[in-house]
Amino acid sequence: MNANAQALSGTHDHDHAPYVEDNFLATTTSVERLTPSMIRVVLKLDGGERLTPTGHPDEWVRLALQPDPETPVTLPVLMENGKWGRPDGSQHCPNRPYTIRRWDPATCEMVIDLVAHEGGVAASWAMNAKVGDVVGICNPEGRFWIPKGSEWLLMLTDITGLPAVGRVLEELPEGFRAIVHVEIPSDADRQDIDTAADASIVWHACHGLKPKRPGYTELSRIAGTITELPEGPGYIYIAGEAKAVSDSRKHFRDVLGFDKNRIDAIGYWIEGQARV
Structure with a gap:
């Protein structure tokens, strides 16, 4: 049984590690209409070997998208004061939280399933997503944890x-x-x-x-x-x-x-x- 399965079967309690902020650019490598209401995208993360998984199977990231069709996605940077910001004046990118359906650390590829519906920043992007689209992604957070001894x-x-x-x-x-x-x-x-x-x-x-x-x-x-x-x-x-x-x-x-x-x-x- 792997460590994740041990955790899920409740054989030990979860130690909460502090959240480490980090940001990545990711390129869309695949877009698939999974069902009428669900679109699956595969994203390859630049520098994804730095990504810090949470160990929670419901972990989510924020997907950052273009502010407008002419403006590319840019990432905030860690400034000298220890805060993240945009000293170059680049535009803030609208972002929405999505569950990581799968993460492959060997290839730095992330699978995200998005609900397809009219309206909404990320849903609109998903319904028109194409291979080569670039988005921003942050380190994940998660919540799901089966308490010790659960049956x-x-x-x-x-x-x-x-x-x-x-x-x-x-x-x-x-x-x-x-x-x-x-x-x-x-x-x-x-x-x-x-x-x-x-x-x-x-x-x-x-x-x-x-x-x-x-x-x-x-x-x-x-x-x-x-x-x-x-x-x-x-x-x-x-x-x-x-x-x-x-x-x-x-x-x-x-x-x-x-x-x-x-x-x-x-x-x-x-x-x-x-x-x-």
Whole structure:
């Protein structure tokens, strides 16, 4: 079992290393429409041997994009005062957080899956991305960590959390119990995910605007359909729209009486607001 699998199976606690800021330019080497709602890009990082992985399978980076079609992506630099800035007066690049679906340190290639939707800085870039496009990337941060002694995992996400679900399932040790619920726009957005874990995935094709209900997500309703949890200590990971994630957390904590210290609930986006 590798170190990551040991960590995921809860055989030791996680030591938080301080975040090391660093920035990289990355060139797009591949663009693929994975499903109707998901675009996969492969990025090769210049100087990627410096990248510091977090050890968390939900780790994310910020993708920095061109300020306008005529202005190239530039990186901030470490200044003499120890802060990062742009003493040359170069333009700040708009950026958005995305999960690292895979990282290959040998080739310095990073796979990122982006949800395809109208509007939004990064989604618009993804829908028009082409080989040769240059973006900026920072060192990753992560959150997912199964507490020591856990016997099972429950993941509840909308499609924005699907890249994290995929990577977590791929990295779970053999036989570890995982119950997964993912909200997607359509059945065509299901993905085949290889895992050695004892995993069950339920796909809920209800994400997106619908005539008879407000908003994009039914995550909290899906949470409410989960009326019992496995025996023994476990870990619950929730990711998606911020209010829906918070409501889902309350269901597990208040209705099912689950230990709040064993829940990670992450708002990936806010209804009516751009992801920043």
